[in-house]
Amino acid sequence: MDIRNLAMGLAAAAALTGCVAPQGPVEVTRFVAAERVSSLGQGNVFVAGAPGDAADSLELAPYKAAVAEELARLGYTETDRDSAGQIAEIAIERFVSGGENARSPVSVGVGGSTGSYGSGLGVGIGINLGGGPKEQVSTRLSVTLRDTASGENLWEGRADLRTPVDSPLARGRANAQTLASALFREFPGNSGETIEVEVSE
Incomplete structure (x- = not known):
């Protein structure tokens, strides 16, 4: 192999290694x-x-669908608002982080806060102005189960996932299902406890 080609190959491999998130x-x-x-x-x-x-x-649609699937698995029956004994309110926050895992300098969020987390965000869209080879997408799914009659919060949960921007789990249905599945694992869970759920693409 030509020395120059070998050097170029090693440099490319090193660059790829540095880009892995x-x-x-x-x-x-x-x-x-x-x-x-x-x-x-x-x-x-x-x-x-x-x-x-x-x-x-x-x-928000794929997240609502994923949460509905998990609730059905747990024993709930999805119905219209007038017939529901409980309401599951969903909020999503997304942003892009750069190579040093710093939050994107521009983040736009709209929607309402759920439960007592106080995020004040429904659907959020992050805009990365800095570029860079190691960008990641962070998504937070927050769900509150509320009693329809009293308005009392019965259960609250949040799930956070950080993935490389080119990961199949970074967006859409795969992202929604991964977050919802982790959030409702061993439902209802221990109050106040934070756990980590491993995922694979």
């Missing part, structure tokens, strides 16, 4: 109203976006 895991935190645990995992539920202008946007 870690995958997952999903970091999950849940909060449970201990006195209402018996109300969870059963009855009729309505899946909705968190209050806000973008609550029912197209971007």
